[in-house]
Amino acid sequence: MDIRLLGAEPSAEEKSAIDEILGAPVSAWDGGERGSMRDAHTAEFGGHSTREQRHMLLPALQALQSRVGFITEGGLDYVCARLGVPPAEAWGVATFYAMLATSPRPRRVVHVCDDIACRAKGAVKLCAALEARVGPPISHEPEGDHVPLDRDKAAWMHSPCLGLCDVAPAALMVEAGETVMERSIGGANIERLYALLTEIKVPGADGANKPHILRSPQIVSGGLLQRVGKVDPTSLAAYRAAGGYAALAKAMDMGAEGVIREVTESKLVGRGGAAFPTGRKWEAVRTQKAQPHYLVCNADESEPGTFKDRVLLTEDPFAIVEAMTIAAFATGSEHGFFYVRAEYPLAFERMNGAIEQARAAGLLGENILGRGMKFDIEMRRGAGAYICGEETALFESIEGKRGEPRNKPPFPVSHGLFGKPTAENNVETFANILSIILDGGAAFAKVGTPQSTGTRLFCLSGTVRRPGVYEVPFGTSLRALIDMAGGVPEGRTLNAVLLGGAAGGFIRADEIDIKLTHEDTRASGTTLGSGVVVLFDETVDLRDAVLRIAAFFRDESCGQCVPCRVGTVRQEEALHRIASGKTRGGVSAELALLNELGDAMKDGSICGLGQTAYSAVESAIKRLGLYSEAGSAHA
Amino acid sequence: MTVPSFVQIRRPDREPKKTIELQIDGKAVKVPEGTTILTACRTLGIEIPTLCYLETLRPVNVCRVCMVEVEGSRVLVPSCSRQVEAGMVVRTGNDRVNHTRKMVLEMLASSVDLSTTPGMDELLEEYDCKPERYGPPAPPAAAGVRDAAVCGHHTPPNPDFAATVAQPPMVDNDLYIRDYAKCVLCYKCVEACGVDHQNTFAIAVAGRGFDARISTELAVELPDSACVYCGNCIAVCPTGALMAKREFDMRSDGSWDEEKQKATDTICPYCGVGCTLTLHVQGNEIVKATSPLDNGVTLGNLCIKGRFGWRFVQRNAES
Amino acid sequence: MEETDVVFLWGSNARAAHPIWFHHLLKGIHNGAKLYVMDPRRTESAQWADVWLGLNVGSDIALSNTMAREIIHAGLVHEEFVSNATSGYEDYKASVESYTLDVGERLTGVPADVIRDAAHVFAKADRAMICWTLGITEHHDAADNVLALINLCLLTGHVGRWGCGCNPLRGQNNVQGGGDMGAIPNKYPGFQEITDGVTRLRFEKHWKTKLQPNAGLNLTQMLKAMEAGSLKALFVIGENPAQSDADGHHVEGLLEGLDHLVVQEIVMTKTASLAHVVLPAAATWCEGEGTVTNSERRVQRCRKASEPPEGAKDELWIIAEIAKRLGHDWGHPTAEEVWNEFRKVAADFAGGMSYKRLEELGGIQWPCPDESHPGTTFLHARLWEKRKKRGPAAPFTVVRHEGPVEMPNEEYPLLLTTGRRLESYNTGVQTAGYDSPLHWGEMVDISPxxxxxxxIADNEEVRVTSRRGSVVAPAHIDSTLRAGLVFMTLHFPDDVATNLLTIDVSDPKSGTAEFKACAVRVERAFANVLASSNHS
Structure with missing residues (x-):
């Protein structure tokens, strides 16, 4: 391709960061040194094989970010030279992801979460205190005196949900360098944050990685959390000693069709939020003629209030590797991708370790278990984009593009990753596979309700006494679940619950007898979503939570389609007009406008983000009556 | 002698397409498999407004103006890209469809300058759009501010204003201008510059959400970018955000008058490809060159010479 | 183009010179076609290639003969096609035998394994085509170069089929149409032979006049005739030989030495400035009517969009008036009337191409003999017919590598090759008229x-000197060039007369000059500036 580069030179540091990811250049034409006779007379760069490398764009940009702390002109140019990607395209990608910086930044940046769950635990005050102490965060307009020019000083930013709601308020520290340093911080307080921003030495990881985990007493065997906290997540031997890889062997005995039969019989549906039957998805991929087939594990758990996948990945990574291998076997995929959100450094590390150990042990690779099966998993990290949890946006992201969802149909089972048949499942969905294979689909289907089989992981956070991941059978009441977590703190009253995350909806305290099943929540006009249960007692300003949700959708909209791109802005504006008392024609007119906007976003947006951007707002208006005369009285 | 079987002399026969029968607004219609709902509607004479759709580009279905209702579908579907299926029941103008269309048009009209979008006034009127109800437009951003936005960290809204994409036009070369205050982000220019036609990739969508914008790398000016000034982006721009400098200047000084312009098709005087040039002449001056979308040679595209290189026949007219 | 499997783009930077044709090639590429580009420079076009073969300037025959030998030895010849539809194969086969991969590598510079792979991919492809431009034809052995490429297509059966064939890209909007109409020295309209008595008789009858029986002179021959003093008067229509021809000083002198030079032009070119009579003409492409024929033989209509400047006359009017003054009153036929006469005298060729149909179908590809004929998408399909319908066999032609006439030596150590840039065109007569951010003026592209x-620093003025002349222009350090190669264009002859440098040798068969290769010396120019700074 006749791309035109900027002509900026990369630093030695940047060059080596990129070459570590892509390998050294092979000729003068892909970024190497001039001078060879061969290069003077031939080039094999710029054609089809070069364009096929596009999927390395995001890893290459991340390498720059991790090494230097932002993407420089020279670094971008070198990435483009190496991959044959036009700079404008690379720029489009770099500016899409919040964890990639395209203007100068200090090496160390602390991302302080001020999303719903952390807000319920005082994140707003914490940020205010931080600002008073060290100055304002890096914000929307990067050119400003608030960004320390000294690259050795640290800066801070607000962050959307970091998936550390169980240890809220939370933060994530990233320091670029030879070895990038990433630390999740739970129970953040001003002193800790101040220390992170001012001290050279960084204290190790903490609370974030030891979450509360509870399984319902009703589950007697199996269970998704059975190894969590009991089996060393960094040791394949320990995993095998605890029965690991028995399911894969059994699956191979059953054959692909047998596996799919059991999965279908289990009535397992996807745990990512869309609740699509997993057996049907696998069968659809298995029977596609087009080759190759791909398998993708969606670990881009970004729904505010969700952190269950983080627990599975950090505490039981081999189970996910094994389940992916079974899925690959069933769907005829030889190539798998594991895509985890940028905000989960430990999950990435654990999964990476698990994959490497599995590969070394012949549990991934050319001849798995010595039975001729070929399958391997490539790791990918997100870069700060909620939208990439949407399955087709995730494909785009893996392909090295902006994470813009595709219009469906065609569906991923026929036109997925790289346009090929693809089975994509969420982490928790994969986690369910092992017991389905070992105990049979029928046994699985006996747990839960006829329509919602098995167990479900719920993420309890907010003003709850024991936040954490809870596993209960479908059909358990929300009240029982809340009770397991100890309810709201002593002496306080539950005001509302956010069910399903920002894309879910609020329910009132008097509605918590609802049974946690797909059918019950659907019937009462709400959703289980990704298993989010955020509790709000009377100390939490719910209108503030609603504003935060509206801001979240505006920030995370990919911007592709008009209803979502502009609708999320207009929605947030209307809520701010209400909040500031500057309504256009009174609160009821604003509520009517919000409803009109909401309908258009729901009906007209390309993907689930825009389609659900009004859900929580709508439930706050209609269910909680938050803006009714009574509700607006205390505004 | 017989021709070996693998040797295909004539153009390979395309497999005959199956006919699909469906119902649109109560009327049965038969179209070939692979037809979009939009095309099927047009065969029935049902007009559906579009912004981001163009016959010569792959549909990106982002503007959501062409949405229609398909029975059984949870949400509305974009008619420009959705292919017909047997037995489909489509409704193109019920309340639900009209509401989304109205809102989308309002959202655009309240955030983007649509003053040079052909047919837009009529459309806004037809759908009873009231863009002013979102509040007075916010003051324009200073040059470069929208290009520098950090994604995921927007500034909280000002309750006195409705956010817009207003900013000064970019005039950085002699051939064409970019007035992104008029950009509806239909992706057409990116497609035309990219894989659909020109494959120069001088521009891409950068940023995210409401900050999303068309940008060169690092938002450099066009002369520092990969741009080759084919103007194929101008040719597909539906709003006048991209405009030849000559037209921009004439509009600025009030001399641009499409009523007085006559368009004549001829052939480009340069290389041997034989691109059809449509010359738009006002007062014996060529003021613009385009190429017909349905021309098999060009598909509406030209190169810098065809698009801009005709001044030599009228040096006097301009000076 | 869009449905082929392999494209050899040979001696063509179509990305810059034929941008919209390149769009179609890109569609083919995105449909999966592999692109191989043969060009000494790694041009914009070559950067799209799966494989770039950066051959030495003027080693095209060596490269194609080497590929041919490899195809033959690898058993990849399309035996059936060769035996049924071609002639001269055995001689050809023998002639390429000495072009082993090693010899090929030595002559072309292209690594042997790359030549081998390209040959195999081409031969094995279901559909493949070779497209070329002036990189093939602006050599002293231009016709042989073309024949070498045709040989490759014959050898592999990549002719006369959908998605296959030999495709020379025309450099000017109507160079094909000029030929169609008989504006070549040895043909009547529709490529009918002047020297064929029966044809001539038919034309004489139609035109009711006696026609001379001999082929005329091509441009190169005309220059020779001027040199010899046998050509004394010249009528130039829309051409700028004073600047477009090699060895510019020499041509200018010849034009000045003519007894009578008439130039019909739309602007005052260098050539026009030398003329005894200048006939100001309308720019027919937008100020008149007519047809042009593009590279794919598609005849399309030109239409009048604006009025010509005062004093400029329609070109048909001028010709008819000259005829009248020479004693032939043709009246003043319209363009359509002239075209219809052409359709009559070349009915097999254009009989079906009425203005009305050209309008309706958006142009028609010749031949199109009657009004029910859709036009012809590609030629030579007859070669695949059974013997009786097949017509004459397609001949292989033995061609041998010669290399450029002038090779670098100690005094002139660099090889200058010329070509085009995207934003400009030929001698710049037309493209000088518009402002463009891409107009950087003439530059001397030189390897790092x-x-x-x-x-030499980037943008520094340098002096380029050949055995014939010397010019000064800014240097542009260009990493797409290898050491030893220098590149310039002919676009800015008033500022930098590149043709003062080029060599005046041309192909005896086609008359094209060797613009693509001459030996030069490059040096920093500022030393000279200092030396001559006294008078500044």
Whole structure:
């Protein structure tokens, strides 16, 4: 391709960061040194094989970010030279992801979460205190005196949900360098944050990685959390000693069709939020003629209030590797991708370790278990984009593009990753596979309700006494679940619950007898979503939570389609007009406008983000009556 | 002698397409498999407004103006890209469809300058759009501010204003201008510059959400970018955000008058490809060159010479 | 183009010179076609290639003969096609035998394994085509170069089929149409032979006049005739030989020496400035009517969009008036009337191409003999017919590598090759008229290695000298060039007369000049500036 580069030179540091990811250049034409006779007379760069490398764009940009702390002109140019990607395209990608910086930044940046769950635990005050102490965060307009020019000083930013709601308020520290340093911080307080921003030495990881985990007493065997906290997540031997890889062997005995039969019989549906039957998805991929087939594990758990996948990945990574291998076997995929959100450094590390150990042990690779099966998993990290949890946006992201969802149909089972048949499942969905294979689909289907089989992981956070991941059978009441977590703190009253995350909806305290099943929540006009249960007692300003949700959708909209791109802005504006008392024609007119906007976003947006951007707002208006005369009285 | 079987002399026969029968607004219609709902509607004479759709580009279905209702579908579907299926029941103008269309048009009209979008006034009127109800437009951003936005960290809204994409036009070369205050982000220019036609990739969508914008790398000016000034982006721009400098200047000084312009098709005087040039002449001056979308040679595209290189026949007219 | 499997783009930077044709090639590429580009420079076009074969300037025959030998030895010849539809194969086969991969590598510079792979991919492809431009034809052995490429297509059966064939890209909007209409020395309209008595008789009858029986002179021959003093008067229509021809000083002198030079032009060119009579003409492409024929033989209508400047006359009017003054009153036929006469005298060729149909179908590809004929998408399909319908066999032609006439030596150590840039066109008569951010004026593209060796900085003025002349222009350090190669264009002859440098040798068969290769010396120009700074 006749791309035109900027002509900026990369630093030695940047060059080596990129070459570590892509390998050294092979000729003068892909970024190497001039001078060879061969290069003077031939080039094999710029054609089809070069364009096929596009999927390395995001890893290459991340390498720059991790090494230097932002993407420089020279670094971008070198990435483009190496991959044959036009700079404008690379720029489009770099500016899409919040964890990639395209203007100068200090090496160390602390991302302080001020999303719903952390807000319920005082994140707003914490940020205010931080600002008073060290100055304002890096914000929307990067050119400003608030960004320390000294690259050795640290800066801070607000962050959307970091998936550390169980240890809220939370933060994530990233320091670029030879070895990038990433630390999740739970129970953040001003002193800790101040220390992170001012001290050279960084204290190790903490609370974030030891979450509360509870399984319902009703589950007697199996269970998704059975190894969590009991089996060393960094040791394949320990995993095998605890029965690991028995399911894969059994699956191979059953054959692909047998596996799919059991999965279908289990009535397992996807745990990512869309609740699509997993057996049907696998069968659809298995029977596609087009080759190759791909398998993708969606670990881009970004729904505010969700952190269950983080627990599975950090505490039981081999189970996910094994389940992916079974899925690959069933769907005829030889190539798998594991895509985890940028905000989960430990999950990435654990999964990476698990994959490497599995590969070394012949549990991934050319001849798995010595039975001729070929399958391997490539790791990918997100870069700060909620939208990439949407399955087709995730494909785009893996392909090295902006994470813009595709219009469906065609569906991923026929036109997925790289346009090929693809089975994509969420982490928790994969986690369910092992017991389905070992105990049979029928046994699985006996747990839960006829329509919602098995167990479900719920993420309890907010003003709850024991936040954490809870596993209960479908059909358990929300009240029982809340009770397991100890309810709201002593002496306080539950005001509302956010069910399903920002894309879910609020329910009132008097509605918590609802049974946690797909059918019950659907019937009462709400959703289980990704298993989010955020509790709000009377100390939490719910209108503030609603504003935060509206801001979240505006920030995370990919911007592709008009209803979502502009609708999320207009929605947030209307809520701010209400909040500031500057309504256009009174609160009821604003509520009517919000409803009109909401309908258009729901009906007209390309993907689930825009389609659900009004859900929580709508439930706050209609269910909680938050803006009714009574509700607006205390505004 | 017989021709070996693998040797295909004539153009390979395309497999005959199956006919699909469906119902649109109560009327049965038969179209070939692979037809979009939009095309099927047009065969029935049902007009559906579009912004981001163009016959010569792959549909990106982002503007959501062409949405229609398909029975059984949870949400509305974009008619420009959705292919017909047997037995489909489509409704193109019920309340639900009209509401989304109205809102989308309002959202655009309240955030983007649509003053040079052909047919837009009529459309806004037809759908009873009231863009002013979102509040007075916010003051324009200073040059470069929208290009520098950090994604995921927007500034909280000002309750006195409705956010817009207003900013000064970019005039950085002699051939064409970019007035992104008029950009509806239909992706057409990116497609035309990219894989659909020109494959120069001088521009891409950068940023995210409401900050999303068309940008060169690092938002450099066009002369520092990969741009080759084919103007194929101008040719597909539906709003006048991209405009030849000559037209921009004439509009600025009030001399641009499409009523007085006559368009004549001829052939480009340069290389041997034989691109059809449509010359738009006002007062014996060529003021613009385009190429017909349905021309098999060009598909509406030209190169810098065809698009801009005709001044030599009228040096006097301009000076 | 869009449905082929392999494209050899040979001696063509179509990305810059034929941008919209390149769109179609890109569609083919995105549909999966593999692109191989043969060009000494790694041009914009070559950067799209799966494989770039950066052959030495003027080694095209060596490369194609080497590929042919490899195809033959690898058993990849399309035996059936060769035996049924071609002639001269055995001689050809024998002639390429000495072009082993090693010899090929030595002559072309292209690594043997790359030549081998390209040959195999081409031969094995279901559909493949070779497209070329002036990189093939602006050599002293231009016709042989073309024949070498045709040989490759014959050898592999890649002719006369959908998605296959030999595709020379025309450099000017109506160079094909000029030929169609008989504006070549040895043909009547529709490529009918002047020297064929029966044809001539038919034309004489139609035109009711006696026609001379001999082929005329091509441009190169005309220059020779001027030199010899046998050609004394010249009528130039819309051409700028004073600047477009090699060895510019020499041509200018010849034009000045003519007894009578008439130039019909739309602007005052260098050539026009030398003329005894200038006939100001309308720019027919937008100020008149007519047809042009593009590279794919598609005849399309030109239409009048604006009025010509005062004093400029319609070109048909001028010709008819000259005829009248020469004693032939043709009246003043319209363009359509002239076209219809052409359709009559070349009915097999254009009989079906009425203005009405040209309008309706958006142009028609010739031949199109009658009004029910859709036009012809590609030629030579007859070669695949059974013997009786097949017509004459397609001949292989034995061609041998010669290399450029002038090779670098100690005094002139660099090889200058010329070509085009995207935003400009030929001698710039037309493209000088518009402002463009891409107009950087003439530059001397030079490799980083040579620039470093000669101490030349980017944008620094350099002097380029050949055995014939010397010019000064800014240097542009270009990493797509290898050491030893220098590149310039002919676009800015008023500022930098590149043709003062080029060599005046041309192909005896086609008359094209060897613009693509001459030996030069490049040096920093500022030393000279200092030396002559006294009068500044």
């Amino acid at each position: 290695e040579d620039a470093a060796r000669l101490g």
